[in-house]
Amino acid sequence: MSDKAVVFDNSGTLLERYRAIKNLSTGEIFTNVNSLQLIDNIGDAALVILQFDSSCLTKMDSNIKIYDLIKKYDIEFDVSYSNYYVSKEDVLSILKNDSSIIRDISDAFDVLRGKVKNMHLCNGSAIILDLNSQKVAYTITSAGKLFPKVLFTVNELKKNGVNVYIASGDRSGAIKKLANIIQIDESNAFPTADSKNKCEIVSNLQNQGFKVMMVGDGPNDILAFNKANISVLTLEQKEEVSPKMFDHADHVIHNISEVLNIDF
Structure with missing residues (x-):
């Protein structure tokens, strides 16, 4: 593993x-x-x-x-x-x-x-x-709708032996469907996760021996950013981002596929 x-x-x-x-x-x-x-x-x-x-x-x-x-x-x-x-x-x-x-x-x-x-x-x-x-x-x-490079990025991560998870505040039905679309196990997808839950998900993975990269775009990701080994702020949505997000991010990207270039 x-x-x-x-x-x-x-x-x-x-x-x-x-x-x-x-x-x-x-x-x-x-x-x-x-x-x-x-x-x-x-x-x-x-x-x-x-x-x-x-x-x-x-x-x-x-x-x-x-x-x-x-x-x-x-x-x-x-x-x-x-x-x-x-x-x-x-x-x-x-x-x-x-x-x-x-x-x-x-x-x-x-x-x-x-x-x-x-x-x-x-x-x-x-x-x-x-x-x-x-x-x-x-x-x-x-x-x-999926950003254009999502399927490519997830497939490349899996090819490289990286475990892929979703932690989202969105409803359960939508997150289960998304897990199927990007072809990860539903047990790796955590719906209706608030700020604290996201941080706990990262912490639990670390306790299992994983080095964890957290990728997000909103203030509900900050606690998970602080806990993760690597935190990545994505600006692909092209919306105004809270300035405090930049203070908690190790990397800032504009396309999801750029996570493949981050060494962790």
Whole structure:
């Protein structure tokens, strides 16, 4: 067994991400904003991933409250990024008193369809909770397609005996599908991993004797960057990146295939 492992973030790292984000206070839908940066801008906020295929919402009454949707269909959800610990009970408490509805998610579907050609998978939907106002501030619907050199890069790593893993904040169904697309074992793919989970994944691999490279593009990768033997910031998404990311990265790349040139 090789003693080297590469852990990839998903959205913005392996997948070119496309997001349609609805501001619930204004009704505006925009596509050029990083959701994690939004959370950092709000301050006390949390990104909640809804664990279901949101395309089913097109068949439902668009006026159903998001809280009622979750309760009626027993939809799983996870907090994948926040400034401090937020429990599932906290999330449900906020949603119960919030007026956001299915339409606040499905309004973005047409925007995504118009932007994503040759879509590989739908990452699904999420919400951003403003923990001060105790309301849903934004809804997010996302989709993506592989960056052009992903399959080549993963295949080359495997040829060289490097173990490949995914650690992502995205929903379970999307990450399992991605593991199949890039042909790695599903047990090597960790979904809905928050900052702490990603760091633990890197640490666990190191405890198994691996030298670990972590590749990511967002602030939820920083703890894993700090723990990894080599940290790699990828700018292939071509979005604004938090300046603090550069302070925690050993290498900065513009194409995923450049990890093949990094000696570790």
